[in-house]
Amino acid sequence: MLPSPVLDCPHCGSPGQTGLFCSACDIYMPDPTGTVKKVTYNRRFWGSYLLEGVLYLVTLIIGWYIWLAFTAKDAQTPAKKLVDVYVLDIETGQPVSAGRIWQREVLVKQLLSGVVSAAIGVAWLIDYLWVLFDRNCQALHDKVSRTVVVYAPQGLPSSLRRPDEVLTGGARALPGRGVKSVAEELRELARLRDEGIITDEEYERKRQELVDRL
Known part of the structure; x- marks a missing residue:
């Protein structure tokens, strides 16, 4: 649950941050890219x-x-x-x-x-x-x-997007690609789970939906 406990800002290193934004650099703390x-x-x-x-x-x-x-x-x-x-x-x-x-x-x-x-x-x-x-x-x-x-002048990074938005985002999620095959979507789903972007429960639910399409 956000906001997180007391942390050092991962972007500027300012200590003792307790809010959603760093009090020193105004970066959105949950964003790993530092662009939000x-x-x-x-x-x-x-x-x-x-x-x-x-x-x-x-x-x-x-x-x-x-x-x-x-x-x-x-x-x-x-x-x-x-x-x-x-x-x-x-x-x-x-x-x-x-x-x-x-x-x-x-x-x-x-x-x-x-x-x-x-x-x-x-x-x-x-x-x-x-x-x-x-x-x-x-x-x-x-x-x-x-x-x-x-x-977010560069748009929201994929790490902050909803799991369903990342999976169904088409060209926005994977530029230059057409409709992904089920196998590709399963690999993408596994990557999102491994990186902690989606939970195990969300992974299993989405995986079952993809399997049902076969």
Whole structure:
């Protein structure tokens, strides 16, 4: 379960790290590649919150929802897609599913900015300002959704992707390759288990699914 106990940062060596991000270099601690970082407040507020609102209006609302249908599978909203920001599950460290994105963006955020704000007036402002004081840069809707937002300009590394996303990612998982044979998928599955990316239970379940296809 994340966050981990007290650790030294594997990237800059700073000791005594207890959060999801290194307090010295802002690198996302569970990422072995060192390419995923804590999103800055400016990127999150100006590049995500405000840009999201602009896109919402420019696309006449319905266009934003159609766009979200394409970006949600990558754990992103339309604005997050444009600024290289991703939404991860705070427990597993992996990208949330498309369903979780819809739940987070439509139900949780709109509930906070709509119904709750109607009751106390400033819920949306508290939600946005919370990021300034949270060590993991979470807003209130992140707390409710059990998510954390990260900045990954090079995209998320395979070590942080969901097992099903890695296995079914096609060209994104193995560039230049077509549809993999069952034998290749079984070898890839074994590699993911050996590297600790998936659990033994997930390995057995996926392996059985592949065997059933034979």
